[in-house]
Every structure is written in structure tokens, then in C-alpha cells.
Amino acid sequence: MYGSRARLGLIIPSSTTSEPEYTGAVPEDASVHVARMRLEDTATAETLREMLDSVERCGSLLATANVDAIGFACTVGSLLDGPETATDIERQLSRLTDGPAVATAAAVDRALETxxxxxxxxxxxxxxxxxxxxxxxxxxxxxxVTAIDGLGLESDLAMGAQPPSRAARQARAVDTPDADCVFISCTNYRTFEIIDDLEADLGKPVVSSNQATLWNLLEVAGVEHDRPSLGTLFDRSL
Structure with missing residues (x-):
């Protein structure tokens, strides 16, 4: 049976990156089940806030699959009003599914703290x-924050179309000597192939939105992770 070890629920916007990265990285006996929020192709604070109206619907749908844990995989959508946005989303989803929930912004905070x-x-x-x-x-x-750099993209589909090499170049360019870590933000920005090489080049941890969310989701689901290609973070536990 698919998901014999764990069924992981995932709520995403109009992402084309999250599903391939998550499904390709979970253990073979874990499965990923996705619900989509409606997001028009422009990612702005206004459209992301409107998107949050879909959280309850998506959580209720994933509850019917009896998922063991659920992840809200959208970075800025989970920090619009500060840290309390992610906290509220996690509480809402935990109530709907009667299980643990992780929102990307909170997962990133937990990863950086760890x-x-x-x-x-x-x-x-x-x-x-x-x-x-x-x-x-x-x-x-x-x-x-020692430095922050954006590509200036408003289209979520355009973000998903960027190759991992683009994220790698940007991460190298934004890194500063006084930064303890480089964080690559956006669950629609492809990063899984580049994290290990970046850490070797930069000599410091690299965290990405999908990496942190998956790490935290596996932790709360009680699933051991053995992903040597996903950076220093996957060597640590909460």
C-alpha cells in the first residue's frame, strides 16, 4: 500500500516545483497527497492573502485521506502578518486533520534555530x-538579514520555470562573509539538486523553503529521514 509508513498531506499554490521535489525525496514507504489553493499567476501580498481563503477547504479535503501530517508549502503566504500567520495556519490545519501540521515560514524558523x-x-x-x-x-x-536579493518575478509560473542553476548563482552572489547561512526562499524555486554542492562551495549551511518544510514535516510525522543530498539540515533533529 502506498504510504504504508506515512501519508503526508501537502497544500500548495500554483506551484510546479513542490510536487516533484517532495515526491522524489520522501522515503519509498511514505506517500505525498496534494491539495491546491487557487493563486492567480501574479504573486503579490494581495493575491497571496486571497489564496489563504482556500486553506480550510484544502485541509478538509486532505483530512479525507487520513494523512498523518500536513504541510502548508508556501513561504510568503505563511508570513504575511509575521510569525503569527504560520502559527495560525498550523493550528487551523491541525484542527481540521487532528494531526500535526507544518507551515513553511515556521519550518524555516525551526530549521535556522536548529x-x-x-x-x-x-x-x-x-x-x-x-x-x-x-x-x-x-x-x-x-x-x-545580512543581504537579500530577489529576481523581481511576479509570475508564480515564471518562478517555477527557473532552473536550479539560477538559484545556485543567486545564492552564491547574495552570500556575505558574516552570514551564518544562506536561505533560498520560495517553494516554487527549484533547489534540491544544488544544496549539497552549494554548502561545499560556501562552507556554510544552505536552507531552502521546500527542504525546510520537508524536514519539519518528516520530523512531526515521525519518519526517519536519510537524505544525504539535502544538506546539513537533514543531519539534525528538532
């Missing part, structure tokens, strides 16, 4: 307004 990060350089595909929200969230969580 890695002992104090200062972070951030690469994103976003427009400046979303980068400002990202910076505010990280600072509210107690991190110093």
Missing part, C-alpha cells in the same frame, strides 16, 4: 514588496 543560525543571507525570486515581508519576518524571529 542549525544555530544568527545571521542569514537570503535569495528569492520575488518582487521587492515580498522581500520586505520576508526580511520583516526573519527579523521578528530574531535573525539578522
Amino acid at each position: 542549525l544555530g543560525v544568527h545571521t542569514v543571507a537570503v535569495a528569492t525570486p520575488y518582487i521587492d514588496d515580498l522581500n520586505d515581508l520576508e526580511r520583516a519576518f526573519l527579523e521578528a524571529c530574531g535573525y539578522e
Whole structure:
């Protein structure tokens, strides 16, 4: 039976990256079951806020699959009003599914805390307004942002069309000597193939939105993870 070890629920926007990255990285005896929120092709604070109206519907649908844990896989969508946005989403989904829930922004915070990060350089595909929200969230969580760089993309589909090599170049360019870690934000920005090589090149941990969400989701589901190609984070436990 698919998911004999764990059934993982995943709520995503109009992402074309999350499903392939998650399904390709979970253990063979775990399965990923996806519900989609409606997001028009422009990712702005306004459209992301409208998208959150779909959380209850998606959580209720995934509850019918009796998932063991559920992940809300959207970075800025889970930090629009600061850290409390992710907390509220996790509580809502836990209530709907009667199980643990993880929202990307909170997962990133947990990942950075677990890695002992104090200062972070951030690469994103976003427009400046979303980068400002990202910076505010990280600072509210107690991190110093040494640099942040966005590609200026508004189209979610355009973000998903970027090759992992683009994320790697951007991460190398935004890194600063005083950053403890580089964070590559956006669950629609492809990163899984590049994390190990980036860590070797930069000499520091690299965290990405999907990586942190998957790590946290497997942790709360009680699934051991053995992913040597997903960076330092996957060597750590909460």
C-alpha cells in the first residue's frame, strides 16, 4: 500500500516545483497527497492573502485521506502578518486533520534555530514588496538579514520555470562573509539538486523553503529521514 509508513498531506499554490521535489525525496514507504489553493499567476501580498481563503477547504479535503501530517508549502503566504500567520495556519490545519501540521515560514524558523543560525543571507525570486515581508519576518524571529536579493518575478509560473542553476548563482552572489547561512526562499524555486554542492562551495549551511518544510514535516510525522543530498539540515533533529 502506498504510504504504508506515512501519508503526508501537502497544500500548495500554483506551484510546479513542490510536487516533484517532495515526491522524489520522501522515503519509498511514505506517500505525498496534494491539495491546491487557487493563486492567480501574479504573486503579490494581495493575491497571496486571497489564496489563504482556500486553506480550510484544502485541509478538509486532505483530512479525507487520513494523512498523518500536513504541510502548508508556501513561504510568503505563511508570513504575511509575521510569525503569527504560520502559527495560525498550523493550528487551523491541525484542527481540521487532528494531526500535526507544518507551515513553511515556521519550518524555516525551526530549521535556522536548529542549525544555530544568527545571521542569514537570503535569495528569492520575488518582487521587492515580498522581500520586505520576508526580511520583516526573519527579523521578528530574531535573525539578522545580512543581504537579500530577489529576481523581481511576479509570475508564480515564471518562478517555477527557473532552473536550479539560477538559484545556485543567486545564492552564491547574495552570500556575505558574516552570514551564518544562506536561505533560498520560495517553494516554487527549484533547489534540491544544488544544496549539497552549494554548502561545499560556501562552507556554510544552505536552507531552502521546500527542504525546510520537508524536514519539519518528516520530523512531526515521525519518519526517519536519510537524505544525504539535502544538506546539513537533514543531519539534525528538532
